[in-house]
Amino acid sequence: MTQARTSRKEELVECKKAVADHLKKTHCMPIMIRLAWHDSGTYDKNVKDWPKCGGATGSIRFYPEIEHAANAGLTAALELLKKIAEDHEHVSYADLFQLASGTAVEVAGGPKIPLRFGRKDADGPESVVPEGNLPAGAGPYPLGATEAGKHLRDVFYRMGFGDKEIVALSGAHTLGRAKPSRSGFGKEQTKYTKDGPGTPGGSSWTPEWLKFDNSYFKEVQSQDDPDLLVLETDHVLYKDQGFRPFAEKYAKDEKLFFDDYVEAHLKLSELGVQWETDPFTLD
Ligand code: HEM
Numbered sequence: 001m002t003q004a005r006t007s008r009k010e011e012l013v014e015c016k017k018a019v020a021d022h023l024k025k026t027h028c029m030p031i032m033i034r035l036a037w038h039d040s041g042t043y044d045k046n047v048k049d050w051p052k053c054g055g056a057t058g059s060i061r062f063y064p065e066i067e068h069a070a071n072a073g074l075t076a077a078l079e080l081l082k083k084i085a086e087d088h089e090h091v092s093y094a095d096l097f098q099l100a101s102g103t104a105v106e107v108a109g110g111p112k113i114p115l116r117f118g119r120k121d122a123d124g125p126e127s128v129v130p131e132g133n134l135p136a137g138a139g140p141y142p143l144g145a146t147e148a149g150k151h152l153r154d155v156f157y158r159m160g161f162g163d164k165e166i167v168a169l170s171g172a173h174t175l176g177r178a179k180p181s182r183s184g185f186g187k188e189q190t191k192y193t194k195d196g197p198g199t200p201g202g203s204s205w206t207p208e209w210l211k212f213d214n215s216y217f218k219e220v221q222s223q224d225d226p227d228l229l230v231l232e233t234d235h236v237l238y239k240d241q242g243f244r245p246f247a248e249k250y251a252k253d254e255k256l257f258f259d260d261y262v263e264a265h266l267k268l269s270e271l272g273v274q275w276e277t278d279p280f281t282l283d
Pocket residue numbers: 029030031033034037072073135136137138152169170172173175176177178179180182183184185231233
């Protein structure tokens with residue numbers, strides 16, 4: 001996964017089918033969403049040079065970015081996409097990662113995200129952004145933040161997001177798990193993760209961690225199940241005055257969560273993007 005590539009629409013359509021089949025077989029939806037988010041989430045709106053500004057440039061495929069501490073465990077996501085990437089050489093890596101993530105949300109029962117394609121690939125390890133632009137789940141936080149709310153704002157405002165989008169995007173934790181062997185968070189296993197599906201173990205935020213719904217907001221609100229995970233950065237969504245109204249609304253109204261999630265996810269998927277051609281959708 002080194003050389004930069006250019007996307008063609010007809011091949012992306014084929015690629016989406018292959019990705020959807022793969023996701024259904026391997027249950028790897030959560031890690032695909034995390035891979036794409038960690039590619040985009042390096043973005044710094046104050047840096048004007050591309051690809052030094054970070055964002056959805058496909059640079060996560062390069063060492064040293066893939067080895068940044070925040071990306072622990074994501075080599076497995078690249079491995080899972082390797083064959084599909086080989087079979088579809090007219091799909092840029094930046095597009096492939098976002099395609100896999102958007103398709104994962106859909107396959108997990110979430111909303112369809114009207115992603116646009118034609119992203120230009122960062123073409124070498126020299127394009128990797130310095131480590132430290134992604135959020136930490138617990139302190140000590142960088143940039144002098146002493147609590148999780150300030151930390152989330154430091155990181156997400158730098159990408160150009162606001163409070164509503166921080167809360168909506170956090171709802172992606174309705175899927176997936178944290179594992180001690182990857183991020184250091186979570187338990188070795190819980191009653192919800194001991195049998196997989198896929199590789200067993202870790203702590204999930206929700207009981208049905210392969211289903212995209214608004215249960216994350218309900219679980220973080222009640223925090224009454226010791227077998228579920230709540231990071232400081234999840235907990236703060238109900239503690240912080242600016243975040244709480246959104247979290248409360250999303251816990252009650254799944255449609256509102258889906259609508260706001262789609263908007264925020266779409267924006268996330270286009271951070272720092274340079275389009276090789278006019279952007280196109282797959283419909
Ligand atoms: C708000 C700040 C965030 C923090 C501090 C955070 C932190 C974490 C941590 C510590 C893990 C566990 C990783 C592991 O052990 O493998 C994780 C997993 C995950 N994160 Fe986040 N995250 C944040 C935001 C997001 C956003 C914005 C998205 C997507 C839109 C996202 C999607 C995911 C998914 C799907 C997983 C599960 C991965 C898997 O099961 O393989 N996260 N996150």
